[in-house]
Amino acid sequence: MSEFLENLRNDHQDFDSGNLLDYFPENPLELFELWFKDALEHKEPETNALVLSTVDSNTLKPSSRVVYLKELIQGEFIFYTNYLSQKGKELAVNSNACMLFFWPGQQRQIRIEGTVSIIDGSISDTYFASRPRESQIGAWSSFQSEKLTERKELEDRFIENSESFIGEISRPSHWGGYALKPNLIEFWQGRPSRLHDRIVYESNKTNWTIYRKNP
Template structure:
């Protein structure tokens, strides 16, 4: 094998990723699930922004957003995405690349129901990524929709989850004098077995 031990040990990269997230929950002062999510537009121009990876599941990573946002156009246009999480306090990073598709309505509904009311109203109010004339207009929209939707707003159709199904997951941990450890897991499809290699730092 590749002398994987300690924090790299295991036969399933999703299990390792969850373990690292738990380590980060104990060590990071805020948003241990914040990832820089990369996409590419129709001209091949890359784009990147932070989102929260809310689901570290058995076969996918899940995040939530506005389906009319710039990122959603790019994600759905290409069908592929990548993200990186850097845990500074642990001196570790995880890189993920793969295909991306909308989560089921049921999964998005369940997540939406668990959000604070203000965030649920915000999902209705925000035309994410469009030009906003003034902050006041946003406040007006929030007020109008709060009155209209009441205390149990349903999930708007334009808001929900994406599932990123990885073809590749890389675990990186800082070593002394930049002699870092890197392990790259790959597989040819969602049901295929994983293989793992050690990479030069």
Template sequence: MAADKKHIKRSDFLKGELKGVEFADPMKMFSVWYQEMIEKNCPDPHAVVFTTASVEGFPASRVVYLRELVEEGFIIYTNYLSRKGTEVAENKNVALLFYWECLERQVRVEGVVEKVDPLISDDYFAGRPRISQIGAWASEQSSVIADRKTLEDRVAFFEKKFPTTVPRPPHWGGFLIKPSYFEFWQGRLGRLHDRICFEKDNDWQSYRIAP
């Protein structure tokens, strides 16, 4: 079926420009953009599309929350036995995609992933609300379940099992995504967008690419 072009809204991108490489370190540049999202109260600054691929190379994407930015990269938290968890156990090449509509920006990141130190996961888990802690035990993330009641029964089971402190499940924790490639995209007038890339050799090398 042909798309009805009348209904496609074409809006121009006018909110910023990327004159060139503003920072030698892309993590620094990322943190400046990220901070701007937070300071300007833009919606969903932490939401990021996380893409993994099976060992055969079939990709899969889902939204997760960026929980911490560290010098080495990006930390997210999840179930290690989920689809993403089992895929990265076999293929550590991953990608992140931030779409920041509010500032007409996107940031693409590619790199490798590794588990964070269990003590870091313990610390983060301990600060989560109790309902989320129980959920981490109750939900066998990405597994087929018979019905909603099965999940709710498991929640009730773990509520009883852990009446006070909830320990971190061994299958739940953080992943650190260590970047080797970045693209910073700033929307511009007439689709002549700015795109600045960084690639890690020993140091970071940067260059501009065509929109």
């Protein structure tokens, strides 16, 4: 393993990006949307995948996992999950969370810190209804983050549910969306000689303060 990592380090190219970070709108959401569009245009794989980190308030241990950004509503970042999952339980007690987007082809990273709240049930209902039937049954069948004795247990539950659900499937109350309201957004752009750009937007209630950070 160390051999592979060593080779990676040797092969690692300097960031040669021509994407200079030289446009700073007053609102970071504008820059986020611009970068997101760039990432889509450059066919970054899984453009809307982000790493979500939460913290267990008892142990103070952080944990991270990938989720999909599904919507941006009034400047808040929406994702969907199981409210009883590990992240759900952690967020119920400590609403502070951090999102991270990484678009390697663009040599860009965006860190978004903020507080998370459960979104209006009607928005989750609409999204749940738009999902494929198998995903809807999956949401009913998986007790996300709970220990599973064997895979068959999950598959049997899926088959049972597939047979018992008739017609439209309603959203389970333990599944739905969260909105992260950002209070800090950092845009990172790779530049040569490790002299990367880091532009931080910090919210001070009425507007955003913008500053640079050492790379």
